[in-house]
Amino acid sequence: MTTHQRATGTVTGEIPEADIQVLSTLNKDGSRRWMRPRLSKGRFLMRRRITAYALMLLFMVLPYVRIGGKPTLLFDLPNREFTFFGTTFYPTDTLLLALLLLAIFVAIFLLTALFGRVWCGWACPQTVYMEYLYRPVERFIEGKHYRSGGRTPLHPIRVVAKYAVFALLSLYLAHTFLAYFVGVDELATWVRQSPFEHPAAFLVMAGTTGLMLLDFCCFREQVCTLMCPYGRLQSVLIDERSLIISYDPKRGEPRGKLRRRQAGDRQVASVAGECIDCHLCVATCPTGIDLRDGLQMECIGCAQCIDACDTVMDKVGRARGLIRYSSQEAIETGRSRLLRPRVLVYPLILAIVLGLFGLTLAGRGSAEVSFLRERSTPYRVLDSGEVLNIVQMSLRNRSEQAREFEISVIREDAAVGETERISLAPGESDVVGLRIVLPRSAFEQGRAGVAIRVTDDEGETRQLEHHVLGPLFGGPSQPSAAPEQQESGT
Numbered sequence: 336m337t338t339h340q341r342a343t344g345t346v347t348g349e350i351p352e353a354d355i356q357v358l359s360t361l362n363k364d365g366s367r368r369w370m371r372p373r374l375s376k377g378r379f380l381m382r383r384r385i386t387a388y389a390l391m392l393l394f395m396v397l398p399y400v401r402i403g404g405k406p407t408l409l410f411d412l413p414n415r416e417f418t419f420f421g422t423t424f425y426p427t428d429t430l431l432l433a434l435l436l437l438a439i440f441v442a443i444f445l446l447t448a449l450f451g452r453v454w455c456g457w458a459c460p461q462t463v464y465m466e467y468l469y470r471p472v473e474r475f476i477e478g479k480h481y482r483s484g485g486r487t488p489l490h491p492i493r494v495v496a497k498y499a500v501f502a503l504l505s506l507y508l509a510h511t512f513l514a515y516f517v518g519v520d521e522l523a524t525w526v527r528q529s530p531f532e533h534p535a536a537f538l539v540m541a542g543t544t545g546l547m548l549l550d551f552c553c554f555r556e557q558v559c560t561l562m563c564p565y566g567r568l569q570s571v572l573i574d575e576r577s578l579i580i581s582y583d584p585k586r587g588e589p590r591g592k593l594r595r596r597q598a599g600d601r602q603v604a605s606v607a608g609e610c611i612d613c614h615l616c617v618a619t620c621p622t623g624i625d626l627r628d629g630l631q632m633e634c635i636g637c638a639q640c641i642d643a644c645d646t647v648m649d650k651v652g653r654a655r656g657l658i659r660y661s662s663q664e665a666i667e668t669g670r671s672r673l674l675r676p677r678v679l680v681y682p683l684i685l686a687i688v689l690g691l692f693g694l695t696l697a698g699r700g701s702a703e704v705s706f707l708r709e710r711s712t713p714y715r716v717l718d719s720g721e722v723l724n725i726v727q728m729s730l731r732n733r734s735e736q737a738r739e740f741e742i743s744v745i746r747e748d749a750a751v752g753e754t755e756r757i758s759l760a761p762g763e764s765d766v767v768g769l770r771i772v773l774p775r776s777a778f779e780q781g782r783a784g785v786a787i788r789v790t791d792d793e794g795e796t797r798q799l800e801h802h803v804l805g806p807l808f809g810g811p812s813q814p815s816a817a818p819e820q821q822e823s824g825t
């Protein structure tokens with residue numbers, strides 16, 4: 336990747352101009368260069384529009400779609416639960432969540448190795464909403480001011496109208512976004528009730544709307560070029576065979592202005608290269624870069640420059656594709672090879688991770704059990720000389736149906752203490768206190784092992800080993816200061 340480097344060496348007023356153009360979105364004096372990318376019509380604009388509006392629709396309706404009575408996607412942060420296509424993951428599903436995250440990362444690596452920043456240009460919400468919602472609104476309301484690149488004045492009424500529409504869009508988007516975190520039912524309650532009844536919810540909503548406004552009114556392409564970690568990783572994720580949007584310098588250089596002469600009814604350039612240096616590819620770029628300087632991190636792969644250049648090539652009677660989807664290798668050597676180690680290794684890792692995920696998910700029982708830390712005296716020696724432990728156990732029904740669970744404590748195949756029964760709705764959890772009475776002789780070094788068996792009403796059984804505390808063998812018959820019982824998960 337190249338860095339923008341253009342010598343200026345001049346001084347404007349009291350602000351010295353930089354010798355190096357570090358960012359495409361900065362003027363030479365360091366001030367923000369406000370982007371007003373020109374709309375370039377063409378085949379990619381049409382395809383991206385269809386994709387963008389389909390994604391917006393999906394984003395809008397997904398919170399309302401339920402699978403097996405559950406939301407398709409719900410990130411319930413307060414309860415630390417995550418529902419993904421009808422399956423709910425709980426805080427103890429660490430392995431499953433880790434595998435899912437790993438699979439997502441590997442899939443992103445693979446996608447990037449094959450198709451470069453296709454996600455950024457075609458599907459990222461930042462690009463989709465900026466280029467297909469906020470930008471068209473801005474273009475429409477600002478009219479001549481936008482088309483002139485900000486050089487003609489903008490009537491204050493248009494400014495107010497633009498920000499009013501932006502605020503409404505952000506408000507709506509913030510509501511939709513929050514539906515993924517609180518669910519549509521909770522969101523409807525927030526909307527219907529007065530902010531005074533839900534001050535915290537109101538502040539969350541106002542804050543989210545404010546952040547959206549700040550993003551789409553102010554930060555815009557800076558999110559892609561400066562803030563997004565995925566953008567920063569491009570230099571390691573793509574290689575010379577990844578499909579990227581490339582300018583073909585072999586065809587284009589030496590570039591030169593079109594010297595007009597009539598050839599039939601077509602205008603042709605008389606310079607050797609095909610690039611007529613019209614700058615339309617730069618004018619249409621939402622991040623303001625000149626792709627002819629080489630692949631740059633700021634390129635989000637939006638393909639607007641392809642449409643712009645194809646239109647120019649059509650006009651001057653030359654073949655399309657001076658800027659096109661290609662790889663660095665194909666541009667340099669004319670050969671394009673898809674296969675290389677990383678596109679074989681990534682799918683392999685992905686298949687392994689997804690396989691492990693599927694196996695772990697399938698082996699996940701209906702009962703999620705964890706033992707709670709005992710804070711009081713860990714055991715009591717009864718008058719009979721036996722040792723009583725009360726074990727606090729948290730039980731969650733993670734199946735999709737209501738279940739009754741039977742809990743018994745087993746030692747050497749005989750039940751110790753009473754069998755407990757508990758009914759739980761799907762996803763519901765409760766704490767059960769298990770009374771475990773053991774003879775003193777059961778304890779060695781102050782510990783005795785028991786098995787806790789949990790059986791649901793469909794006969795699915797889970798058995799967990801657990802240790803209870805007691806006096807050292809032959810030790811005092813009164814409660815002793817044994818070490819605090821530790822939590823043991825499943």
Ligand code: SF4
Nearest residue numbers: 610611613614616644
């Ligand atoms: S749009 Fe095409 S012809 Fe015009 S400057 Fe860009 S690469 Fe050259």
Ligand code: SF4
Nearest residue numbers: 620634635637638640
């Ligand atoms: S260089 Fe082309 S593909 Fe890259 S961001 Fe600019 S317009 Fe989009």
